[in-house]
Amino acid sequence: MATGCSNDSAQKQKNTTNKQDTHAKKSIPNIFTNKQSKQAFKQTIKLNHDEEDKHILGRSFFTIPWSQAPSATSARDGLGPLYSANTCIHCHPNNGAGIPMKNGFISRSLVMRLSIPNIQNVDNDLIEKNGFVPEPTYGGQLSLHSNTNTPFEGRISLSYENIILKYEDNSTCEIQKPTYSIKNLQYGEFDKNVNIAPHIGLALIGLGAIEMIEEKDILAKEDIYDKDKDGISGKANWVYNPESNTTELGRFTWKAAAATVKQQAANAAHNDMSLSNPIYPGDNCTDKQTECLEANKGVHDFDLPMYRLDAIAFYLKTLRIPRERKTANFAKGKKIFNSLGCVKCHTSEYKLSDGNTIKPYSDFLLHDMGDALSDGHTMFKANANEFRTPPLWSIGLYEKASGKMALLHDGRARTIEEAILWHGGESTTQQRAFKALNKQDRNYLIEFLKGI
Numbered sequence: 278m279a280t281g282c283s284n285d286s287a288q289k290q291k292n293t294t295n296k297q298d299t300h301a302k303k304s305i306p307n308i309f310t311n312k313q314s315k316q317a318f319k320q321t322i323k324l325n326h327d328e329e330d331k332h333i334l335g336r337s338f339f340t341i342p343w344s345q346a347p348s349a350t351s352a353r354d355g356l357g358p359l360y361s362a363n364t365c366i367h368c369h370p371n372n373g374a375g376i377p378m379k380n381g382f383i384s385r386s387l388v389m390r391l392s393i394p395n396i397q398n399v400d401n402d403l404i405e406k407n408g409f410v411p412e413p414t415y416g417g418q419l420s421l422h423s424n425t426n427t428p429f430e431g432r433i434s435l436s437y438e439n440i441i442l443k444y445e446d447n448s449t450c451e452i453q454k455p456t457y458s459i460k461n462l463q464y465g466e467f468d469k470n471v472n473i474a475p476h477i478g479l480a481l482i483g484l485g486a487i488e489m490i491e492e493k494d495i496l497a498k499e500d501i502y503d504k505d506k507d508g509i510s511g512k513a514n515w516v517y518n519p520e521s522n523t524t525e526l527g528r529f530t531w532k533a534a535a536a537t538v539k540q541q542a543a544n545a546a547h548n549d550m551s552l553s554n555p556i557y558p559g560d561n562c563t564d565k566q567t568e569c570l571e572a573n574k575g576v577h578d579f580d581l582p583m584y585r586l587d588a589i590a591f592y593l594k595t596l597r598i599p600r601e602r603k604t605a606n607f608a609k610g611k612k613i614f615n616s617l618g619c620v621k622c623h624t625s626e627y628k629l630s631d632g633n634t635i636k637p638y639s640d641f642l643l644h645d646m647g648d649a650l651s652d653g654h655t656m657f658k659a660n661a662n663e664f665r666t667p668p669l670w671s672i673g674l675y676e677k678a679s680g681k682m683a684l685l686h687d688g689r690a691r692t693i694e695e696a697i698l699w700h701g702g703e704s705t706t707q708q709r710a711f712k713a714l715n716k717q718d719r720n721y722l723i724e725f726l727k728g729i
């Protein structure tokens with residue numbers, strides 16, 4: 278059987294008959310799955326009863342829609358007044374990546390971050406803790422939805438221009454360049470220096486394992502001033518984590534602006550759904566949004582108290598990672614991936630303290646990707662052109678989970694090939710080397726990427 282968690286039952290049987298084996302298996306928890314269906318990112322690792330309860334509780338907060346206060350179901354009220362979606366799973370379909378358009382409409386998984394340049398009246402505390410200066414009236418993110426009596430903030434408008442790129446062998450590939458604007462603003466004009474930065478929901482794979490990677494293993498690859506002169510620098514993002522009240526290594530989100538899964542879950546709850554929580558208290562209103570400030574609030578101190586946040590983070594950290602799916606030309610494609618230098622940023626392997634080896638294909642560092650990919654947005658140490666190398670594991674299963682493939686920070690690339698062709702800045706040499714490959718080698722590389 279090629280798919281399904283067939284290993285589990287096989288292993289259980291073995292464990293009852295062979296005690297030694299039980300011990301060996303225990304020290305290396307089974308964090309992987311063979312599932313390849315659209316459920317591939319939703320498989321639970323082996324847990325004891327208490328842990329399983331916590332996982333299920335977290336899953337329920339992650340998947341069940343929240344409602345506006347006051348509501349009959351006070352366990353789940355507190356949504357809004359301003360929000361982007363009413364459940365986490367909406368932007369992470371089947372725990373996979375978001376897509377920019379759905380049924381001809383802008384999808385909710387496309388989030389528009391708003392900021393203004395940090396020029397005058399620099400508020401050092403704000404920059405240190407928030408990482409950027411939010412738009413004064415609308416805040417750090419455009420809310421597309423709202424509760425009764427509170428106007429929503431605005432709508433996103435998106436159009437694509439098709440561009441034909443040529444390979445050295447003269448064959449071509451069409452990529453699509455997005456243009457974004459905001460319409461129907463409900464609280465007046467934006468600040469004239471506003472920057473709008475579209476970010477698409479990320480696939481939620483192996484987050485617990487990523488948190489376990491030792492900091493020194495990530496920092497070892499930093500080369501801020503490109504001392505080895507390979508054209509690739511790599512810089513860690515250092516971000517404020519309100520939970521610990523310290524600056525920590527950023528590992529999560531497109532700009533590596535969150536240190537832990539829990540911090541990002543709390544941030545998403547606050548900014549995407551306006552659920553107040555102990556890490557990001559208060560509602561997601563600016564002091565200029567009176568209706569938002571005066572709206573009904575949930576009946577509890579926090580819409581998401583700490584035990585709920587813990588459960589959500591626990592749920593995401595106790596999901597299995599799909600195993601590699603090696604097809605006929607996997608090894609050939611891997612050779613090309615290494616020889617082109619993709620692996621310089623998409624680092625393949627890490628050994629974790631629990632004995633597991635994971636292959637996320639990311640260095641979790643920031644790289645300048647050139648002007649064509651720039652989102653104009655700074656976040657802590659990440660500049661306008663800089664993004665965290667996204668993990669590539671399970672990229673071949675994205676389409677199954679989300680129904681469509683949408684890669685890069687705003688989901689502009691419809692295929693792996695398009696995503697590679699957008700690479701610029703520090704990855705220009707690798708992009709050119711890809712364009713110089715013949716069709717067969719390009720296909721081997723893509724076959725490999727679909728199987729990792």
Ligand code: HEC
Binds near residue numbers: 387482549
């Ligand atoms: C409106 C859409 C939306 C909703 C709702 C949403 N997310 Fe996200 N999520 C995103 C986007 C967009 C990103 C990337 C953020 C960025 O880079 O700016 C993201 C990133 C993440 C990440 C980081 C993953 C990684 O690999 O770095 C985690 C974890 C996460 N979300 C968890 C949650 C949780 C938990 C909830 C519910 C409380 C939630 N999200 C609700 C859109 C959403």
Ligand code: HEC
Binds near residue numbers: 667668697
């Ligand atoms: C200098 C570092 C660097 C190099 C070299 C590099 N990449 Fe990337 N890669 C990135 C970053 C950063 C992004 C995210 C860019 C964005 O979202 O705008 C990315 C995105 C991707 C994506 C899309 C992933 C997703 O989840 O959206 C794919 C696929 C990819 N790279 C494959 C490759 C291949 C294949 C090569 C070699 C030809 C390569 N990369 C070389 C840094 C690099």
